[in-house]
Amino acid sequence: MSGANVTRGLRRGSARNGVHHWLALHRVSAFALVPLSVWFVCSLLSMGGFGYAAVVAWLSSPWQAVLACLFVAASAWHSKLGVQVIIEDYVHGHGLKLFAITASQFVHVLVAAGGLFAVLKIAFGAH
Amino acid sequence: MPARPLSPHLSVYRFAYTMSLSILHRATGIALSAGLLMLACWLMAAAAGPEAYARVTAALAHGPFQVVLAAWLVAFVYHFGAGIRHIFWDFGYGFEKPQARASGRWLVIAVVLVSVGLLYLFFCPTGVRP
Numbered sequence: 001m002s003g004a005n006v007t008r009g010l011r012r013g014s015a016r017n018g019v020h021h022w023l024a025l026h027r028v029s030a031f032a033l034v035p036l037s038v039w040f041v042c043s044l045l046s047m048g049g050f051g052y053a054a055v056v057a058w059l060s061s062p063w064q065a066v067l068a069c070l071f072v073a074a075s076a077w078h079s080k081l082g083v084q085v086i087i088e089d090y091v092h093g094h095g096l097k098l099f100a101i102t103a104s105q106f107v108h109v110l111v112a113a114g115g116l117f118a119v120l121k122i123a124f125g126a127h
Numbered sequence: 128m129p130a131r132p133l134s135p136h137l138s139v140y141r142f143a144y145t146m147s148l149s150i151l152h153r154a155t156g157i158a159l160s161a162g163l164l165m166l167a168c169w170l171m172a173a174a175a176g177p178e179a180y181a182r183v184t185a186a187l188a189h190g191p192f193q194v195v196l197a198a199w200l201v202a203f204v205y206h207f208g209a210g211i212r213h214i215f216w217d218f219g220y221g222f223e224k225p226q227a228r229a230s231g232r233w234l235v236i237a238v239v240l241v242s243v244g245l246l247y248l249f250f251c252p253t254g255v256r257p
Contacts, residue, residue: 027217030210037207045248052180055173072167079160086153111167118170 026085029078036071043067056122065123072115080108145231152209155202162199197250201242208234208241 043064047054059065087100140146172183186192212230215221221230 027214030214034207034211034214037203041203041245050184052173052177055180059173068170072170075163075166079156079163082153082156083160086157107164111164114171115163115167118167118174121174122170 026078026081029074029081032070032074033078036067036074039067040071059119059122062123065119068119069116072119073112076108076112076115079111080105083108145227148209148231148234151205152213155206155209158199158202159206162202165199193250197246200245200249201238204242204245205238208238 043058044050047058059068083104084101087097087104091097091100169183169187172180187196212221212234215230216227221227
């Protein structure tokens with residue numbers, strides 16, 4: 001195979017970073033979210049209602065707060081990558097695509113920062 | 128845009144129900160991204176204090192929002208189940224057509240059962256809902 005053909009393939013689309021995206025990022029967060037999701041639903045069920053005191057009591061436990069932080073972080077990461085794949089597939093036009101991905105990343109960072117800060121504030125504030 | 132066919136080329140395939148499962152995986156994923164935004168708002172409200180939290184939960188207690196919350200729960204169950212199916216595929220298991228069709232059927236059955244169970248636990252009058 002000539003070098004020209006190889007680089008022509010490499011310069012176009014997902015051949016450049018598809019495996020990296022698959023392996024290092026999206027699926028790892030998927031694995032992590034399997035147990036974390038089960039834990040999250042079980043936690044909501046065992047909180048004994050969604051009153052303020054119940055939420056504070058739940059997140060005042062150190063391990064619960066740590067798991068909640070991991071759940072928020074892994075969910076935001078997984079969501080960011082999933083939304084990016086969908087934008088890459090369905091949003092056409094280079095500029096619009098870039099704008100949509102950037103906007104999605106900003107929103108996801110905001111969600112992650114907000115969720116993590118909230119969990120930590122409740123966890124550190126409750127005694 | 129590169130001048131070559133780009134995935135997903137939905138229009139070139141004869142429709143099979145497993146395709147709707149795949150589309151549903153993406154659709155529920157998008158729905159759950161919005162749900163994550165809601166989760167962050169809920170946690171921020173709790174962090175802001177009892178008054179802010181009471182305002183948010185009062186808003187969430189309204190009929191339309193309860194329907195949205197129930198839809199998020201079902202989307203969560205579906206995306207979880209379909210995601211596990213994807214993990215098996217990633218390791219090369221169950222990718223043959225008969226196996227994929229069978230796991231698709233089991234997925235739908237499991238999602239319906241688990242969703243009904245969780246909807247009951249979260250939304251029935253004697254459930255954990257305040």
